[in-house]
Each structure stands twice: as C-alpha cells, then as structure tokens.
Amino acid sequence: MSNQSIEIPIDLPDVQVLSAKKTEQGEWLIELESKLRGTKCRQCGQEVTQFQGYGTSLRVRHLPLFEVPVWIEWRPKRYRCGHCEGKPTTTQFVSWHEPRSPNTKPYERWLLKLL
Numbered sequence: 878m879s880n881q882s883i884e885i886p887i888d889l890p891d892v893q894v895l896s897a898k899k900t901e902q903g904e905w906l907i908e909l910e911s912k913l914r915g916t917k918c919r920q921c922g923q924e925v926t927q928f929q930g931y932g933t934s935l936r937v938r939h940l941p942l943f944e945v946p947v948w949i950e951w952r953p954k955r956y957r958c959g960h961c962e963g964k965p966t967t968t969q970f971v972s973w974h975e976p977r978s979p980n981t982k983p984y985e986r987w988l989l990k991l992l
C-alpha cells in the first residue's frame with residue numbers, strides 16, 4: 878500500500894472481493910462473490926447445496942467512496958433441488974441486496990437519509 882492510498886473494508890457480509898478497478902468513466906467497479914454455500918429451494922423451502930453454476934452477473938450501485946460512484950458486480954450462485962420433482966434450480970439470495978433492485982441495501986438506506 879503506497880502512502881497515497883488507504884485500504885477500506887467493503888462492509889458487506891459474507892463476500893469475498895475478487896477485484897477493484899476504475900472504469901473508463903472513472904467510477905469504482907468492485908467484483909466480488911458470495912462466500913455462503915447453498916440456499917433454500919424456492920419450491921419446497923429445504924436447504925439445497927447442489928451447486929448448479931452461476932447466473933448472469935449483476936451490477937448494482939453501492940455507497941460512493943470520496944464522491945466517486947461505486948458499483949458492485951457479482952454472479953449469483955444457483956443450486957438444484959434433489960427433493961422436488963423436475964429438480965428446479967434456485968438462485969442464492971444475498972442479505973445485502975433485494976432481488977431486482979438496482980442498488981445495494983446500504984446504498985438505499987443512504988439515499989433515504991438524504992431525502
């Protein structure tokens with residue numbers, strides 16, 4: 878670490894940072910992955926741990942750093958249920974993001990405080 882930079886915790890639970898870089902627009906793009914294993918089947922609700930690969934990568938806004946916009950990108954893990962007929966797959970939820978939201982939860986809380 879040079880004397881002109883600092884290291885800042887990502888402050889999202891159960892994630893591993895894979896990379897952090899500046900985009901062409903000068904914004905931060907942080908790639909990470911969920912460290913959690915398994916999820917609950919969307920049909921039967923049982924815990925499923927049979928890893929079925931990754932879904933399409935998602936990119937959402939996170940809290941800005943020194944007024945620079947920050948984006949979080951990750952590929953949701955998918956799991957297959959061995960109990961249900963048709964063996965459906967379920968995408969793993971992460972505690973810091975509401976499905977289909979363009980923002981992380983901490984960023985949404987921050988936006989609300991600004992109102």
Ligand SMILES: [Zn+2]
Pocket residue numbers: 918919920921922923958959960961
């Ligand atoms: Zn199931």
